[in-house]
Amino acid sequence: MQVQALRNTATAEDVMEVLQQDGCAIVRNLVADSLLDAVYAELKPFIEATKVGGDDFAGYRTQRTGSLVARSQSFHQLALHPLVLDTAAKVLGPYCQKFQLHLTQAIRINPGEPGQALHRDQLVYSPFRFPRGMECELHTMWALTDFTEENGATRVIPGSHKWEDDRTPSPEETVPAAMPKGSVMVFTGSVCHGGGANNSQEPRIGVQVGYNLGWLRQEENQYLAVPPAVARHLPEKLQKLIGYSLGGYALGYFGDVQHPKEALKA
Numbered sequence: 001m002q003v004q005a006l007r008n009t010a011t012a013e014d015v016m017e018v019l020q021q022d023g024c025a026i027v028r029n030l031v032a033d034s035l036l037d038a039v040y041a042e043l044k045p046f047i048e049a050t051k052v053g054g055d056d057f058a059g060y061r062t063q064r065t066g067s068l069v070a071r072s073q074s075f076h077q078l079a080l081h082p083l084v085l086d087t088a089a090k091v092l093g094p095y096c097q098k099f100q101l102h103l104t105q106a107i108r109i110n111p112g113e114p115g116q117a118l119h120r121d122q123l124v125y126s127p128f129r130f131p132r133g134m135e136c137e138l139h140t141m142w143a144l145t146d147f148t149e150e151n152g153a154t155r156v157i158p159g160s161h162k163w164e165d166d167r168t169p170s171p172e173e174t175v176p177a178a179m180p181k182g183s184v185m186v187f188t189g190s191v192c193h194g195g196g197a198n199n200s201q202e203p204r205i206g207v208q209v210g211y212n213l214g215w216l217r218q219e220e221n222q223y224l225a226v227p228p229a230v231a232r233h234l235p236e237k238l239q240k241l242i243g244y245s246l247g248g249y250a251l252g253y254f255g256d257v258q259h260p261k262e263a264l265k266a
């Protein structure tokens with residue numbers, strides 16, 4: 001068993017087909033190294049200033065750096081990648097009027113970090129259990145370095161998005177999402193996975209970008225991460241994606257039933 005890998009000419013239909021089967025798919029070499037080098041250069045000072053995690057799940061040798069929309073202009077191209085947005089529209093579209101940006105996080109797993117506990121990302125909404133087949137989140141993990149089994153490539157259980165919630169995943173059932181820098185793994189909130197152990201001498205760096213149903217709370221508070229004074233300068237598409245838009249009739253208004261885009265006026 002492997003995570004199925006598609007070429008970078010894949011369409012959203014192709015990605016969707018693999019997601020329906022497996023809950024995860026790799027698209028190899030989707031963006032140029034130069035874009036990821038620019039993202040990394042812009043994020044490097046923030047990553048270096050980020051403390052490692054304070055519990056087993058976050059990882060005592062793992063740095064998680066957020067607010068990527070505000071901190072890296074080049075990152076916008078990842079968040080708005082057309083193949084990802086088209087795939088998110090297919091996965092999340094049936095359950096909401098609009099999907100939105102859920103979280104942005106650079107994850108640097110440093111040497112010596114053990115494997116993360118296996119989990120489904122949609123557990124953030126615990127104790128609520130989403131019905132099997134209904135996806136509430138779609139995630140991407142962009143490889144800023146090569147992802148290898150040795151350096152801590154995300155470990156996934158293809159097909160586990162169909163499992164009942166009470167089935168416990170075990171490490172033996174996982175496969176590493178090995179992929180070259182510039183590739184992306186797309187995975188649903190329902191698929192079991194976890195960060196891999198880094199047994200190499202170099203950090204493994206990925207950027208996770210999640211999208212979720214427009215009527216759910218976002219995991220990363222986008223209005224604090226990207227307040228109006230910052231959001232005002234973003235492309236309109238990104239303003240809407242992070243939440244300066246209505247998720248449905250009157251869903252997300254402020255003040256006297258004003259549209260959130262009014263908050264972006266100088």
Ligand SMILES: O=C(O)CCC(=O)C(=O)O
Pocket residue numbers: 107109116121141152153154155193194195196206
């Ligand atoms: O870093 C990774 O490969 C995965 C991390 C992860 O799954 C998480 O923190 O939820």
Ligand SMILES: [Fe+2]
Pocket residue numbers: 119120121193194
């Ligand atoms: Fe996760």
